[in-house]
Amino acid sequence: MKYRHMLFAAASAATLWSGAAYAQTPGADVEEVVVTGTRTEGRTRLQSLAPVDVVNQEALTRAGVTEVNQALSVTLPSYNFPRPGLADGTDTVRPATLRGLAPDQTLVLVNSKRRHSASLVNVNGTVGRGSSAVDLNTVPSAIVQSIEVLRDGASAQYGSDAIAGVLNLRLREASSGGAINATYGARVTTVSTLVGPTPAGAAWTVADKAKYDRTDGETINLNAWVGLPLGADGFLTVAGEYLDQKKTIRTAPDWRQQYPLVNGAFDPREATINRYNAWYGEPEIEQYTLFANAGYDLSEDAGLYGWASYQSRDSVSAGFFRRALDDRNVIQIYPDGFLPLINPKVTDFSAAGGATWTLAGWDMDTSVVYGSNKMDFTIRDTLNRSIGPTSKTVFAAGGFKYDQLVFNTSAVRQFDVGLASALNVAAGVEVRREGYEIFAGEPDSYRNGGVLLNGQPTPSGAQVFPGFRPSNEVDKHRHSVGAYLDLEANITDRLVASAAVRAEDYSDFGSTVTGKLAARFELTDALAIRGSIQNGFRAPSLQQQYFTATSTNFINGVPFDITTFPATDPVAAALGARPLDAEKSVNYAIGAVLRTGSFSLTVDAYRIEVEDRIVLSENLTQTNVRAYLTSQGFVGIGGGRFFINGVDTTTKGVDIVANYKLRTDAAGEFNFTAAANFNSTKVTKVPTTAQLSALNPAPVLFDRVNVLTFEEGTPDSKLSGSVDWQLGPFGATVRATRYGEVLSPGTSAALDLTLDAATLVDLEARWNVTEQVRLTLGADNVFDEYPTKSPPSLNSTSNTPFSNYSPFGRSGRYVYGRVAYSW
Numbered sequence: 001m002k003y004r005h006m007l008f009a010a011a012s013a014a015t016l017w018s019g020a021a022y023a024q025t026p027g028a029d030v031e032e033v034v035v036t037g038t039r040t041e042g043r044t045r046l047q048s049l050a051p052v053d054v055v056n057q058e059a060l061t062r063a064g065v066t067e068v069n070q071a072l073s074v075t076l077p078s079y080n081f082p083r084p085g086l087a088d089g090t091d092t093v094r095p096a097t098l099r100g101l102a103p104d105q106t107l108v109l110v111n112s113k114r115r116h117s118a119s120l121v122n123v124n125g126t127v128g129r130g131s132s133a134v135d136l137n138t139v140p141s142a143i144v145q146s147i148e149v150l151r152d153g154a155s156a157q158y159g160s161d162a163i164a165g166v167l168n169l170r171l172r173e174a175s176s177g178g179a180i181n182a183t184y185g186a187r188v189t190t191v192s193t194l195v196g197p198t199p200a201g202a203a204w205t206v207a208d209k210a211k212y213d214r215t216d217g218e219t220i221n222l223n224a225w226v227g228l229p230l231g232a233d234g235f236l237t238v239a240g241e242y243l244d245q246k247k248t249i250r251t252a253p254d255w256r257q258q259y260p261l262v263n264g265a266f267d268p269r270e271a272t273i274n275r276y277n278a279w280y281g282e283p284e285i286e287q288y289t290l291f292a293n294a295g296y297d298l299s300e301d302a303g304l305y306g307w308a309s310y311q312s313r314d315s316v317s318a319g320f321f322r323r324a325l326d327d328r329n330v331i332q333i334y335p336d337g338f339l340p341l342i343n344p345k346v347t348d349f350s351a352a353g354g355a356t357w358t359l360a361g362w363d364m365d366t367s368v369v370y371g372s373n374k375m376d377f378t379i380r381d382t383l384n385r386s387i388g389p390t391s392k393t394v395f396a397a398g399g400f401k402y403d404q405l406v407f408n409t410s411a412v413r414q415f416d417v418g419l420a421s422a423l424n425v426a427a428g429v430e431v432r433r434e435g436y437e438i439f440a441g442e443p444d445s446y447r448n449g450g451v452l453l454n455g456q457p458t459p460s461g462a463q464v465f466p467g468f469r470p471s472n473e474v475d476k477h478r479h480s481v482g483a484y485l486d487l488e489a490n491i492t493d494r495l496v497a498s499a500a501v502r503a504e505d506y507s508d509f510g511s512t513v514t515g516k517l518a519a520r521f522e523l524t525d526a527l528a529i530r531g532s533i534q535n536g537f538r539a540p541s542l543q544q545q546y547f548t549a550t551s552t553n554f555i556n557g558v559p560f561d562i563t564t565f566p567a568t569d570p571v572a573a574a575l576g577a578r579p580l581d582a583e584k585s586v587n588y589a590i591g592a593v594l595r596t597g598s599f600s601l602t603v604d605a606y607r608i609e610v611e612d613r614i615v616l617s618e619n620l621t622q623t624n625v626r627a628y629l630t631s632q633g634f635v636g637i638g639g640g641r642f643f644i645n646g647v648d649t650t651t652k653g654v655d656i657v658a659n660y661k662l663r664t665d666a667a668g669e670f671n672f673t674a675a676a677n678f679n680s681t682k683v684t685k686v687p688t689t690a691q692l693s694a695l696n697p698a699p700v701l702f703d704r705v706n707v708l709t710f711e712e713g714t715p716d717s718k719l720s721g722s723v724d725w726q727l728g729p730f731g732a733t734v735r736a737t738r739y740g741e742v743l744s745p746g747t748s749a750a751l752d753l754t755l756d757a758a759t760l761v762d763l764e765a766r767w768n769v770t771e772q773v774r775l776t777l778g779a780d781n782v783f784d785e786y787p788t789k790s791p792p793s794l795n796s797t798s799n800t801p802f803s804n805y806s807p808f809g810r811s812g813r814y815v816y817g818r819v820a821y822s823w
Helices: 002-010 057-061 068-072 542-546 570-574 622-630 705-710
Strands: 052-056 108-110 144-152 165-171 178-192 209-229 233-247 284-299 300-317 341-359 363-379 395-415 424-439 474-490 495-506 508-523 527-538 549-555 558-565 583-596 599-616 635-665 669-687 717-727 728-738 742-744 753-756 758-768 773-780 814-820
Touching: 052 057, 057 068, 057 144, 068 144, 395 542, 424 542, 474 542, 508 669, 558 570, 570 622, 622 635, 669 705, 705 742
Parallel strands: 108 165, 558 635
Antiparallel strands: 052 144, 144 165, 178 209, 178 814, 209 233, 233 284, 284 300, 300 341, 341 363, 363 395, 395 424, 424 474, 474 495, 495 508, 508 527, 527 583, 549 558, 583 599, 599 635, 635 669, 669 717, 717 728, 728 758, 742 753, 758 773, 773 814
């Protein structure tokens, strides 16, 4: 059906090349055609002008954890997916990074159309702090036919966000057939932690409890898809997924005193209380997802297409444990202390519709795509200390919503201009409208009830997550208009070149123009070189522009509001904030492609210079900041933080991918893949403001922790190798991934923790019992690897015995089984 090819080419522009297709099905065509980043039909991975990885449907299912982000992290050398805990909403919507850049510097497409981002902005101390990215786990793996990953800047093709690269999720197109998959798995692991000293004179000890066996994280994943005909010339593919994931707990036993002293002695309950009182690990998730993709041929040259999705995700994670003796506790409510729980409900919806046709020799495509993401917080097993013994223990805390509407029209045509091939000309216009809302929680979730402790005021709002206040509510919108032109042709039989230019205007920060040049030259039939140069941009997200939240802190008995301010707020302006501008980048890339027989090798070096990166400042609550704000007329404001441009970085690296396919008569078919990424980022500038620089001492807007997170918070290298084997009804996959060193930075060098390099091995065995039934057994992280343990000096609460900077999390071995039925 012609409209399908037009659809996948329609929203792309300029060119790229390709790397080896990762984890390809044995026997699959190595010369797979790609659509991401080029509008010329028929370009294969090894013919395109910039590196593209193709992750097919089989690869997405050859792991125990079936979420898309996790599958990409073990498949792509420069893609990293840390799994932070104790990070509020970030536990539920976890960010991923490409080439060590920010999560929101990678553009995500579905069928070559821009996907909406999550409403969450990451404001805690994790990789990706300050960013708001697309939640890939809103797309069930059953609806995905393949994922194309462009490892090259692409702002001239697609607009904002494509500084690090592009992910394009291509949906299934089936009018018949289907499959049902049922997976059950659990973490079967041995946890070993470091613990601190037991208080002197205590009648208990925890040292012998620092190592323990655990089986948890039980997960049930049910997914299915079915292809249905729409008349004689169309298809409807429907996929559904149900996920039930239990929590994992990876804490050290709490060595601290739990109860107030009784007549100067330890409470007898200290010897009997369960000291595994915290929750640091995977969240509990119950999730339902539906996704449908459809297309219909009206004629040989015209067609309709569209898709729709809905997801409801109910997630629960925890904050830090409050001991019975903690001043934040009310002993009448929680005599043994309490573990506050954060329960966000995510509702995600998208719908798209479009048409393709021909007009005066041009292949036309017009589409409208809408998407929305809402996150609504309930805080459980907690209290409002300022209300006292009558406090509720469950609070509706409010939340936020983001939505996006995109209209796109494009035209593609080829002209004979005397070159070795026709000149492919593509042009188009895109109009986008975005909206962002924050809605308040119930009054008890944020108010101060006035109850004192030892004559002093106590904290306001729900412990662990004070609710959004009416003063935090926002409802903001913006629109943008972009137009692009793309040219691509074979200049000679051995030289392919492309050029693209895009102009875009935003209603809130102004205009930008980006361009890209790329070329590929075949030195021989087996060896080619390629390269590109381009400038790019990323518009500030509405979440970064308008997110705000407030808590009240008491300093010497005086209440002060501590707020995350929008950059345009008068208080932020008094501290030197200005309206956010776009991030700007310059990307350079050069690489080589070697292809001989069933072997291919690609090597790609890159340099990415980014100016005016948008970051979340430090919390500015110093005494001289409060005094300065008071002098400016902001009485009762204790300071806060805001988003600001001003961080410049330079990222350099190289990607290496090798693939070899071996077919034997006796031993079956083998597909060998080896890949490596070496990456380095340096911060060359940090933001300052004249107002804060004039204070003595001058507060730091972007401190060493955040600088080092950019520079060393992701692996300096990542190596992987895998073998897929198939012999008749039997198959297996062996995969090893080595993560290089990562720094978990502290406020001083003495508090830095280097996470040693680690190698994780995954195994999977498959048996096709019949042509329709497949059984799978496997284990991720077979040898139960954990990141370097945090010493007690970095884990004073006992809640976090492993760093959130670990690139592979800290959940241990995962054992699973799967039954699949297809027709």
